Amino acid sequence: MKPPTLLPSLPPAPGPAKDPAPSAPADFASLRRRLEEERGRGRWRSLEELAAAPEFEAALPPEFAEGADSPAPIDRREAFRMLGVSFALAGLTACTRQPEEKIVPYVRTPEDVVPGGTPLFFATSMTVGGYATGLLVESHQGRPTKAEGNALHPASLGAADVFGQASLYGLYDPDRSQTLTYLEEIRPWPAFLGAMRTAVEAQKPSRGAGLRILTETVTSPTLAAQIQALLAGLPEAKWVQWEPLSRDAVRHGARLAFGEPVDVVPNLSRAAVILSLGSDFLGHAPGHLRMARDFAARRRELASIEGSKGGGVRLYVVETAPTITGANADHRLAVRPSEVERLARSLMAALGGTGGGSPSTGNAFLSAVASDLAAHRGSSLILVGDEQPPAVHALGHAINAALGNFAQTVTAIDPVEARPADQLAELRTLVEEMEAGRVDTLLILGGNPVYDAPADFRFAERLAKVRLRVHLSLYADETSTLCQWHVPRAHFLESWSDARAFDGTASIVQPLIAPLYDGRTEHEVLGALTDRPERSSYEVVRDFWRTRLGPDFEGAWRRALHDGLVADTAFPARNVPRPEAPPAAEEARAGGETGLEALFRGDPNLYDGRFANNGWLHELPRPITKLSWDNAALFSIATAGRLGLKKEDVVRIAFRGASIRAAVWIEPGVPDETVLLHLGNGRRKSGRFGTGLGFDAYPLRFSDALWSAPGVEVRKEGDTWPLACTQLHQNMVGRDLARAADVEEFRRDPDFAHRDELEKEPSAADSLYRPYPSDTYAWGLSIDLNACIGCNACVLACQAENNIPVVGKDQVRRGREMHWLRVDHYYGGNPENPEHFFQPVPCMHCEDAPCELVCPVGATVHSAEGLNDMIYNRCVGTRYCSNNCPYKVRRFNFYHYSLQFRAPSMKMLPNPDVTVRWRGVMEKCTYCVQRIQGAKIAADIENRRVRDGEITTACAQTCPTQAIVFGDLADADSRLSRRRREPRSYALLSELGTRPRTSYLAGLRNPSPKLPRPVRAGWSELEPEKETGQR
C-alpha cells in the first residue's frame, strides 16, 4: 500500500523530455509571453518557481540521461557480465589497502593553539650524565620541532649544547624501540605488570635480597625517592648506579680533600686566571654552558681598551687529549696522563703548599702558572677534569684553598646527585653477585652496561646468570638483546620527570608530546614493583612535589613548569674543612715511561654511545678533528711517524689480551706516545646510523684503567678505513682569515685586524652596478671570534631550524655535507702543540654578491633589506653560484636528500616555517628569514619598527658565549652597529669587494708575558700531508 504522500503540493515530476531542442525557441517565447501576462501577486519569485512550469521543464535538457530513472531490462548474459566485471573491479580495489586516516577536528580548541599559526614554547629539561640543562622547546600544534636553551635555567642561560639541539632528532628517530617485548615477542603492559608483581612477591620473603636496580646517575629527586621507598620495603635489595663517563674520581677527590662528598661549583665570572688540569669545562662538564658564558664574558673584557685594568682572563690548560677548552687556552701544555699529578704536585709545592711535589725547576710553564696564580689569590681558579685521578682532584681543591679561592671562584655545595656513590665499586659488587648467582632479578633502568661496562667485568656473560632481566631503554640495544623484558623508554620529550642542574637547581621535565610509541618512564617501571602500578609519571612527579612547593601548590607547580625550574632550589654554599693535599701514592711517584698509552674520552658528539643513532650528531664534524660519522684513533704527528701510520690506516690496538681495530687519524696536539680513543662509537646493535660505524673502544677499558691504558700495543693491519672529514685543510696557508692578536698587540694597535689587509675594502661606489636602495632594515650578523669556543652548537641549531637533511658518510666524504653554517678550524704555530682558531662561517649576505651575478635564472637575488635570498622553485641547479662564492657557503642537493623527512616519524620533525628542499636545488643560510618575517609581521601589527634584539637567528640564539649577534645595520644604536664600529671588526675576504653583511670581531689572546709566544708564522703553504682520496 502506498502511504499518503507527504508533499502533495509538489508538481508532478516531469517525464523524459522528448527532443526538446527543436521546439525550444517557441517555448521560450511562450514563457516570455506568460511572464508578460502575469501581474500583481502572481509574479514569480524565483527561477525555481518559474521552472516548475512544464513548458520550461521541457525546454531544458534533461538532467539525467534518458532511461536513467527506468533502467532498461537487462538480460541474463548482461547481468552475468556486469556481475563478473563488478567482482573483478572489487578485487582490484582490494589489492591496495587504503591507509587508515583519522580526521579529528578540534572539538574544543586547546588553549593558545592557533592552527597553522604561531608556535608555543614549553620549558623542560634534558639530562646528560644525570645533570640537567634547561630547554625551551618549540611546539607546532603539539609537535615539538626545535629545542632551544631556557634563559631562566642556570645551566643554560638561553643556550643549548649539541645534545640538547639534537634531542629532537632522537625523539623522531624511526629506529627507536616501539613495543614492550618479552623474549622479543610483543607483550601488553599488563603482562609486564603481572611479571613484576610476581617477581616482587618472590623477593618479599628474602626482603629483596635477589633484587638489584641498575640506573644511570640519578639526580631526579622523585626517582630517588621512589627507589628509596622501594628499598625501604625490600631492605636487602640494592640500587646501583653506573655511568660509563663516570665522575667517580670527582667524588673520590672531594672525599679525599674534604672528608665528605661535596660538589665544588666553579664561578668563572670572578676568575682572572684559570688553570685547567684536563678539564673540558667549555665542552663537557656539568654546567659547561654556564661556564662558557662566564668565560666569554671575561674574555670580552680584554677587548675594552680603557677598562682593561684587572679585567679579562688568562687560561692555562694542561691536558692529555685535545679538547675545545685546550683549543681556547692562552697557553696549552699537552702531557701524558701520568704526568698530570706530578705537575699538580709541583704546582702545589711552588705555591708554598705541601703535597710531596718539588717545585719544578726549569719548567717555565709551571713557574709562569704558579706566579700568575699567586698574583691572583682569590681570583684564580683550578679546574680538574673528570678523567683525572682522585688525587689530582684533591690537589686541585687544595690549591684552590691555598689561593683563597673558596667562596670567591669556587663554592662547595651539597652533592647534586641523589645518592653519591662509588659507582665503579658498586658495579663491581653487582657483577660479583651476579657471578655468584645471588642476583635473581635485575632492573636496568636506562644505560647500556653490556656495551659500556668495563671489559674485565664481563657484564654480558654474567648477566646471563641473572634469572629475570628487565631493560628499559630508548633502543633495543646490546643490553636489551640479553634481557628477557625490554621496555621501550619514553624519550624525555615524552616524559614527566625531574632532575637537578649542576648547582642543585631542580627542574621539572615536562613532556611536549604524548609518547609516540609504547614508551614508559623509569617512574612507571619502578611503579610496577609497587602496590600502585597504575600511577602515571605525572602523578608520581606531582605527588613528590606536592609537599615541597609551599602552600600554593598549583600556582607553584604552574610556575615551575612555565619557568622550567623550581625556584630557589639551588643548593646553598656550605662550609667545608680546609682541604689538604693528599700524600703521593706510589705509582704517581714512579711515573716514568709506560710505552704507548691509550686515552679514553667521551665522544664530543655521541657522548658515551647513547646518541649513537642520532644522524645530526653523527654528521656533525667533531670540533677539532672535523671528523664526522666515525671516530678514529688519534695519534700525534711524531708518534704516527714513528709507527709508520698514515691517516685512514687501520691499526689493531691491544691491551691485556683485548684488542680492537680502529682507523688512524693524525691530530696535532695529541701528546706524543699516546693514542686517543673516543668512546661511544662502534655500536654493535643500534639503529641504522649507529650500528657498525666507528670503532668501539670499550673492550680496552678496564676497571682499573678507566681513562688511560698504559702499555697498549699498536699494530698496523694493512687495510684502510675511509673517514669522512669535512675540513681537510686546517691551515690558513698564510691568509688572513681567522684573525687574532695578543692583548698587548691589540693595545698597541687596536686596528691590528686591518693591518695586513691586501687592499682597503671597496665601497659601494666602486661597483659598476647601482647600490641597492636601503631605506628599510639592513640585516647583518657579527661573530666575535674572541668569544667563539668552537662548540658546534650553532651548527646543530641551524640544522634543526632550517630542515637541513643528513646526507650520510659517503656523501660527506664526497664533500656534500649540507650544513648551512660551518665552524672552520685552523691551526697555527707549532704543529706539535698548535694554536687553534675557530671561525663560524654562515652566508656572508654580500652587498655585491658574486653568486647573484652569475645565476642565469635569477634564483638568488638581493632583497631590499640586504638579504641574499634563495628562490628554491626558480633554481635549476647550475651550481655556478657556488663556484663563484668565495666563502663556499652554498650547499647543493646532489640527491633527493629531503626524502628522509618522509619517514612516518620524521615527517613531524621539519620546521613548518621553512621549505624542505628538492633534489637539484641550491640552498644556503638565509639569516633565518622565517624569523625575520615573523618579527616583521608582529611589528607591522603594532605599527612600529622591529626592535633591536627582537629577531635572533637560530645560531645566535643558542650560542653559549653569545659570540653571534644579529641585528639591523640601519639602526646606528643596535648592538650589531656598535659591534661593527669596534676596531676589531673585519670582513672576511673584504678585498674581493663583496662587502659582506656578516662580519667578524678579531680574537684576542692573553698570554703570559713570562712565557714565549708560539711562532705565529703559518704552516707551509702547500700541505705537508698527502691528501686522502676523499673528495
Next chain:
Amino acid sequence: MTDSSRELPRTSSPGDPDRDIIGPGYTFASITDKISQITLSRRTPRFWFVGFALAFLLTMVLFGAIGWLFLKGIGIWGVNIPIGWGFAIVNFVWWIGIGHAGTLISAILLLLHQEWRTSINRFAEAMTLFAVACAGLFPLLHLGRPWLAYYLLPYPNTMALWPQWRSPLVWDVFAVSTYGTVSLLFWYVGLIPDLATLRDRARRKGFQIVYGMLAMGWRGSARHWHRYETAYLLLAGLATPLVISVHTVVSFDFTIGIVPGWHSTIFPPYFVAGAIYSGFAMVLTLAIPLRAVYGLEDFITIRHLQNMAKILLATGLIVAYGYLMETFIGWYSGNPFDWYMVKNRLLGPYGPTYWLLIACNLLSPQALWWKRVRSSPWRLFLIALLVNTGMWLERFVIVVTSLHRDFLPSSWGMYVPTIWDWATFIGTLGLFAALFFLFIRFLPMISIFEMRTLIPEADVETPAETRSRREATP
C-alpha cells in the same frame, strides 16, 4: 687560355704533393663518381659496420648514463662543493672548441679565398655540427633540475620573469644556439647541389625520394646557382663573427667568476685560439683515416695536411702564450690567491694533469716546425690526437684546479670523477662517432660540386676576364 690557367697554383705541375690540392687526371665525371659512389654504392664496407657498431654501443652507454642521471640526480657524478663543475663543463668546452674548425674552414677561409679548404670543409662542418650537438647536451645534463632548463630562455610567462641577463650562462645559451643554427644552415645550404647530384644518381627508390626531398628541387639552373652563391656568401659572413664570439662567450663563463684561475682578461683570445687549435686537431684526426680508408689521397692531399699543420702550429703558439701569461700574471699581480693558484696548478695534487697538458699542447706541436713531420700523415695524426687530449686536459685544469682550492682553505676539496662521469664523456665520443659514421655513409663527405671547380676545365674565363669582372662589381 690553358697557359694562363697553369699559373694558378691549384693544378700546377702534376704530382707535386706540396702544392696540389687535387690529384692529377680528374675530370668532372670522375670526381663526381669517386665521391658519390661512397654514398651510393650498395656495398657498405665492413670497417664501417664495425666502427658504427662500436660507436652505437657507446651511444647506448651515453643514453644509459643519462637515464641514470635523470633518475638519481647529479650526485652520481663526482661534483661536490667546492668543485661544482666537473666533467660536464670540461666536456662542454672541449666539444664546443672542436666545433670551431668547421665554421672557420667554411666561412673564414671561404672569405679569404683559400681554395684548399674545398675538400675538407664539408666533413669539417659536419664535425662542427656533431661536436656542437655533443657540447649542447652537457649544459642540459649538468643542471640539478634539467627539466626546468627552459627557465634560461626569455619566454613570456605569467610570473613576468626573464633570465638574469648578467649571467654568462644566459649569454652561452644564445651564443651556442645561434652558432648551432647558423652552422646547420651553412652546412645544409652547401649540401643542396650535392644532394641533387645524389638524387639524380641514386638507383634505389628510397634514396631517390629522400635525397630528392632534401635537394629542395635543385635543378642547377643559373638562377639557382646565383642565389646559392649569394646565400652561401651571406651565411659565411654571418658565421665569421660567430667563430670568434662563441668561444669568447664560453670563456666568459669563467672570466666573469671571481675564482682565481678563472678571473682573467686573457681568456677570450686564448679560448678562441684554443678552440681553433683543438678544432683543427680534430679535423686532422678525422681526415687522415678517412683519406686512407676511402682512398681520397687525391682530394685531401699532403698540401691540405700541411696547411692544417701550420694552422695547428700557429694557434698552438698562441695557446702557449696564453699559458705563459697566465702563470706570469699570477706572479706579477702580487695577488696571493692567484699566485697560490698557479703554484697549486703546477705542484698541487692535480699537477700531473698540468704537466701532461703542457707536454701535449706545448711540446708536441713543436715537431711541426719540421716539414718532414708536416707531410707525414701518421705523425700528424699522432700529434693531432695528443693535441685533442691536451685540450681536454686544459679544460680540466681550468675548471677543476681553479675550483678545488680557492679562497678559504677550510672548504678546499678534491674532485674524483665517477664511472658515470666517464660513461657520459665516452658516451658522447660514441655519439659523435656514430653521427659521423652515418654522415660518411649517407652524405657526400667532400663537396662534389666544389671539387669540380678545382680542375682546370672548370675555368671558363681567363684571369684577365676574371679581374675585369671583379673590378666591375663593387
